[in-house]
Amino acid sequence: MSWAALLAALAALAVHAWRTRRTVAGLEQRLEGARRELERLQQAFSRFAPAQVVEEIIAEGISARSEKKEITVLFADLKGFTELGEGLAPAELLAILNGYLERMSQAIVEHRGHVSKFLGDGMLALFGALEANPWQTNDAVHAALAMRGALADYNATLVAAGRPVLEMGVGVHRGPVVAGLIGSEGLMEYDVIGRTVNVASRVERLTRTHEVDILVTDAARAALDGRFRLRAMPAVAVKGIASALATFAVEGFDVDGGVR
Numbered sequence: 622m623s624w625a626a627l628l629a630a631l632a633a634l635a636v637h638a639w640r641t642r643r644t645v646a647g648l649e650q651r652l653e654g655a656r657r658e659l660e661r662l663q664q665a666f667s668r669f670a671p672a673q674v675v676e677e678i679i680a681e682g683i684s685a686r687s688e689k690k691e692i693t694v695l696f697a698d699l700k701g702f703t704e705l706g707e708g709l710a711p712a713e714l715l716a717i718l719n720g721y722l723e724r725m726s727q728a729i730v731e732h733r734g735h736v737s738k739f740l741g742d743g744m745l746a747l748f749g750a751l752e753a754n755p756w757q758t759n760d761a762v763h764a765a766l767a768m769r770g771a772l773a774d775y776n777a778t779l780v781a782a783g784r785p786v787l788e789m790g791v792g793v794h795r796g797p798v799v800a801g802l803i804g805s806e807g808l809m810e811y812d813v814i815g816r817t818v819n820v821a822s823r824v825e826r827l828t829r830t831h832e833v834d835i836l837v838t839d840a841a842r843a844a845l846d847g848r849f850r851l852r853a854m855p856a857v858a859v860k861g862i863a864s865a866l867a868t869f870a871v872e873g874f875d876v877d878g879g880v881r
Contacts, residue, residue, distance in 0.1 A: 687801025
Protein backbone atom coordinates (compact mmCIF):
# COMPACT_ATOMS: atom_id res chain seq x y z
CA MET A 622 0.00 0.00 0.00
CA SER A 623 1.39 3.39 -0.95
CA TRP A 624 1.91 6.15 1.57
CA ALA A 625 -0.87 8.14 -0.06
CA ALA A 626 -3.30 5.24 0.24
CA LEU A 627 -2.29 4.67 3.87
CA LEU A 628 -2.75 8.33 4.73
CA ALA A 629 -6.15 8.32 3.03
CA ALA A 630 -7.21 5.26 5.03
CA LEU A 631 -6.05 6.83 8.28
CA ALA A 632 -7.89 10.03 7.44
CA ALA A 633 -11.07 8.04 6.74
CA LEU A 634 -10.70 6.24 10.07
CA ALA A 635 -10.19 9.54 11.86
CA VAL A 636 -13.32 11.01 10.27
CA HIS A 637 -15.30 7.88 11.21
CA ALA A 638 -14.04 8.02 14.80
CA TRP A 639 -14.93 11.72 15.02
CA ARG A 640 -18.43 11.06 13.70
CA THR A 641 -18.83 8.13 16.12
CA ARG A 642 -17.80 10.32 19.04
CA ARG A 643 -20.32 12.97 17.97
CA THR A 644 -23.04 10.32 17.70
CA VAL A 645 -22.17 8.90 21.14
CA ALA A 646 -22.05 12.39 22.65
CA GLY A 647 -25.44 13.15 21.12
CA LEU A 648 -26.90 9.92 22.49
CA GLU A 649 -25.46 10.66 25.93
CA GLN A 650 -27.05 14.11 25.88
CA ARG A 651 -30.41 12.62 24.88
CA LEU A 652 -30.16 9.98 27.61
CA GLU A 653 -29.27 12.62 30.18
CA GLY A 654 -32.21 14.74 29.02
CA ALA A 655 -34.53 11.73 29.27
CA ARG A 656 -33.22 10.98 32.78
CA ARG A 657 -33.85 14.56 33.92
CA GLU A 658 -37.32 14.50 32.39
CA LEU A 659 -38.13 11.20 34.15
CA GLU A 660 -36.98 12.64 37.49
CA ARG A 661 -39.09 15.74 36.88
CA LEU A 662 -42.15 13.63 36.11
CA GLN A 663 -41.52 11.44 39.18
CA GLN A 664 -41.34 14.50 41.39
CA ALA A 665 -44.50 15.93 39.82
CA PHE A 666 -46.45 12.67 40.14
CA SER A 667 -45.23 12.21 43.71
CA ARG A 668 -47.30 15.26 44.64
CA PHE A 669 -50.42 13.30 43.69
CA ALA A 670 -49.46 9.76 44.77
CA PRO A 671 -46.93 8.29 47.22
CA ALA A 672 -43.41 7.84 45.79
CA GLN A 673 -43.63 4.05 46.20
CA VAL A 674 -46.78 3.95 44.08
CA VAL A 675 -45.20 6.15 41.39
CA GLU A 676 -42.17 3.84 41.21
CA GLU A 677 -44.48 0.82 40.91
CA ILE A 678 -46.40 2.44 38.05
CA ILE A 679 -43.15 3.26 36.23
CA ALA A 680 -41.91 -0.31 36.66
CA GLU A 681 -45.15 -2.22 36.03
CA GLY A 682 -47.49 0.17 34.21
CA ILE A 683 -50.64 1.98 35.29
CA SER A 684 -52.41 -1.08 36.73
CA ALA A 685 -50.75 -1.00 40.16
CA ARG A 686 -52.23 -3.77 42.27
CA SER A 687 -55.13 -3.24 44.65
CA GLU A 688 -55.31 -5.15 47.91
CA LYS A 689 -57.24 -5.48 51.13
CA LYS A 690 -55.28 -4.68 54.27
CA GLU A 691 -55.64 -3.44 57.82
CA ILE A 692 -54.44 0.12 58.27
CA THR A 693 -54.80 3.07 60.61
CA VAL A 694 -56.63 6.12 59.31
CA LEU A 695 -56.17 9.63 60.68
CA PHE A 696 -58.74 12.24 59.72
CA ALA A 697 -58.13 15.87 60.69
CA ASP A 698 -60.25 18.96 60.19
CA LEU A 699 -60.29 22.57 61.34
CA LYS A 700 -63.15 23.59 63.60
CA GLY A 701 -65.07 26.68 62.56
CA PHE A 702 -62.73 27.47 59.68
CA THR A 703 -65.56 28.28 57.25
CA GLU A 704 -66.89 31.00 59.56
CA LEU A 705 -63.37 32.24 60.31
CA GLY A 706 -62.62 32.58 56.60
CA GLU A 707 -65.61 34.83 55.96
CA GLY A 708 -63.80 37.72 57.58
CA LEU A 709 -60.50 37.28 55.73
CA ALA A 710 -59.30 38.25 52.27
CA PRO A 711 -58.91 35.22 49.95
CA ALA A 712 -55.11 35.51 49.78
CA GLU A 713 -54.82 35.73 53.57
CA LEU A 714 -57.21 32.81 54.05
CA LEU A 715 -55.22 30.56 51.71
CA ALA A 716 -51.92 31.62 53.27
CA ILE A 717 -53.18 30.61 56.73
CA LEU A 718 -54.63 27.34 55.45
CA ASN A 719 -51.54 26.37 53.46
CA GLY A 720 -49.29 27.13 56.43
CA TYR A 721 -51.44 24.85 58.58
CA LEU A 722 -51.55 22.01 56.02
CA GLU A 723 -47.79 22.19 55.48
CA ARG A 724 -47.06 21.81 59.19
CA MET A 725 -49.59 19.01 59.71
CA SER A 726 -48.31 17.12 56.67
CA GLN A 727 -44.77 17.31 57.98
CA ALA A 728 -45.83 15.85 61.34
CA ILE A 729 -47.57 12.97 59.55
CA VAL A 730 -44.62 12.18 57.26
CA GLU A 731 -42.18 12.29 60.18
CA HIS A 732 -44.20 9.48 61.80
CA ARG A 733 -44.26 7.17 58.77
CA GLY A 734 -47.67 8.18 57.49
CA HIS A 735 -48.64 9.76 54.20
CA VAL A 736 -51.30 12.27 53.34
CA SER A 737 -53.80 10.61 51.02
CA LYS A 738 -55.75 13.77 50.21
CA PHE A 739 -56.72 17.26 51.27
CA LEU A 740 -60.44 17.95 51.61
CA GLY A 741 -60.64 21.72 51.85
CA ASP A 742 -59.39 22.40 55.38
CA GLY A 743 -59.51 18.68 56.18
CA MET A 744 -56.94 15.99 55.50
CA LEU A 745 -56.91 12.20 55.32
CA ALA A 746 -53.69 10.42 56.33
CA LEU A 747 -52.89 6.71 56.16
CA PHE A 748 -50.54 4.59 58.24
CA GLY A 749 -49.59 1.06 57.17
CA ALA A 750 -51.19 1.42 53.72
CA LEU A 751 -48.03 1.32 51.61
CA GLU A 752 -46.02 -1.23 53.55
CA ALA A 753 -46.48 -3.49 56.55
CA ASN A 754 -46.04 -1.54 59.79
CA PRO A 755 -46.75 -3.29 63.09
CA TRP A 756 -46.47 0.07 64.89
CA GLN A 757 -48.85 1.89 62.55
CA THR A 758 -51.41 2.88 65.20
CA ASN A 759 -48.71 4.12 67.58
CA ASP A 760 -47.27 6.13 64.69
CA ALA A 761 -50.69 7.61 63.88
CA VAL A 762 -51.33 8.78 67.44
CA HIS A 763 -47.78 10.06 67.84
CA ALA A 764 -48.41 12.00 64.63
CA ALA A 765 -51.63 13.41 66.11
CA LEU A 766 -49.73 14.57 69.20
CA ALA A 767 -47.04 16.10 66.98
CA MET A 768 -49.82 17.89 65.06
CA ARG A 769 -51.13 19.25 68.37
CA GLY A 770 -47.69 20.67 69.18
CA ALA A 771 -47.18 22.01 65.65
CA LEU A 772 -50.56 23.75 65.75
CA ALA A 773 -49.73 25.40 69.09
CA ASP A 774 -46.51 26.77 67.57
CA TYR A 775 -48.35 27.90 64.44
CA ASN A 776 -51.03 29.63 66.49
CA ALA A 777 -48.33 31.58 68.32
CA THR A 778 -47.05 32.74 64.92
CA LEU A 779 -50.57 33.69 63.83
CA VAL A 780 -51.22 35.67 67.01
CA ALA A 781 -47.93 37.55 66.58
CA ALA A 782 -49.07 38.49 63.06
CA GLY A 783 -52.48 39.64 64.32
CA ARG A 784 -54.31 36.73 62.72
CA PRO A 785 -56.95 34.44 64.30
CA VAL A 786 -55.91 31.15 65.89
CA LEU A 787 -56.96 27.75 64.56
CA GLU A 788 -58.64 24.84 66.35
CA MET A 789 -58.25 21.29 65.11
CA GLY A 790 -60.04 17.98 65.54
CA VAL A 791 -58.37 14.61 64.86
CA GLY A 792 -60.01 11.20 64.67
CA VAL A 793 -58.02 7.93 64.52
CA HIS A 794 -59.45 4.51 63.70
CA ARG A 795 -57.94 1.16 62.73
CA GLY A 796 -59.57 -1.41 60.44
CA PRO A 797 -59.71 -3.05 56.99
CA VAL A 798 -59.72 -1.11 53.71
CA VAL A 799 -59.23 -1.76 50.02
CA ALA A 800 -56.20 0.21 48.79
CA GLY A 801 -55.14 0.95 45.23
CA LEU A 802 -55.40 3.29 42.26
CA ILE A 803 -58.90 4.68 41.90
CA GLY A 804 -60.31 6.88 39.15
CA SER A 805 -60.65 7.13 35.38
CA GLU A 806 -58.16 6.97 32.53
CA GLY A 807 -57.81 10.74 32.67
CA LEU A 808 -57.47 11.14 36.45
CA MET A 809 -56.33 8.56 38.99
CA GLU A 810 -55.13 8.66 42.58
CA TYR A 811 -53.90 6.22 45.19
CA ASP A 812 -56.71 5.91 47.72
CA VAL A 813 -58.43 3.61 50.20
CA ILE A 814 -62.11 2.80 50.49
CA GLY A 815 -64.13 1.12 53.19
CA ARG A 816 -66.01 1.65 56.43
CA THR A 817 -62.77 2.38 58.30
CA VAL A 818 -62.38 5.73 56.54
CA ASN A 819 -65.98 6.70 57.29
CA VAL A 820 -65.57 5.83 60.97
CA ALA A 821 -62.40 7.94 61.26
CA SER A 822 -64.32 10.88 59.77
CA ARG A 823 -67.21 10.37 62.22
CA VAL A 824 -64.76 10.21 65.13
CA GLU A 825 -63.18 13.50 64.08
CA ARG A 826 -66.66 15.09 64.17
CA LEU A 827 -67.10 13.82 67.74
CA THR A 828 -64.18 16.00 68.90
CA ARG A 829 -66.71 18.86 68.80
CA THR A 830 -69.23 16.91 70.87
CA HIS A 831 -66.66 15.95 73.51
CA GLU A 832 -64.75 19.26 73.29
CA VAL A 833 -61.34 17.62 72.81
CA ASP A 834 -58.84 17.73 69.95
CA ILE A 835 -57.80 14.06 69.50
CA LEU A 836 -60.04 11.01 69.72
CA VAL A 837 -59.28 7.34 69.01
CA THR A 838 -61.66 4.42 68.69
CA ASP A 839 -61.59 1.26 70.78
CA ALA A 840 -60.09 -0.60 67.81
CA ALA A 841 -57.24 1.89 67.73
CA ARG A 842 -56.85 1.89 71.52
CA ALA A 843 -56.44 -1.91 71.53
CA ALA A 844 -53.34 -1.58 69.32
CA LEU A 845 -51.71 1.27 71.24
CA ASP A 846 -48.69 1.30 73.50
CA GLY A 847 -49.85 1.39 77.14
CA ARG A 848 -47.89 4.59 77.74
CA PHE A 849 -50.42 6.68 75.86
CA ARG A 850 -52.61 8.50 78.37
CA LEU A 851 -56.25 8.10 77.33
CA ARG A 852 -59.52 9.25 78.84
CA ALA A 853 -62.73 7.36 78.06
CA MET A 854 -65.52 9.42 76.52
CA PRO A 855 -69.26 8.60 76.74
CA ALA A 856 -70.41 6.35 73.91
CA VAL A 857 -72.40 8.31 71.31
CA ALA A 858 -74.80 7.19 68.59
CA VAL A 859 -73.30 8.00 65.19
CA LYS A 860 -74.97 7.99 61.79
CA GLY A 861 -74.17 4.85 59.79
CA ILE A 862 -72.96 2.85 62.81
CA ALA A 863 -75.34 0.37 64.45
CA SER A 864 -74.11 0.65 68.05
CA ALA A 865 -73.04 3.70 70.05
CA LEU A 866 -69.42 4.59 69.32
CA ALA A 867 -66.96 4.50 72.22
CA THR A 868 -63.99 6.83 71.90
CA PHE A 869 -60.98 7.87 73.98
CA ALA A 870 -59.42 11.32 74.24
CA VAL A 871 -55.63 11.32 73.88
CA GLU A 872 -54.05 13.39 76.64
CA GLY A 873 -50.38 12.58 76.07
CA PHE A 874 -47.64 9.97 76.15
CA ASP A 875 -45.49 9.02 79.13
CA VAL A 876 -41.77 8.77 78.26
CA ASP A 877 -39.48 7.20 80.87
CA GLY A 878 -41.31 8.76 83.76
CA GLY A 879 -41.84 12.03 81.89
CA VAL A 880 -44.84 13.25 79.97
CA ARG A 881 -45.19 14.22 76.33
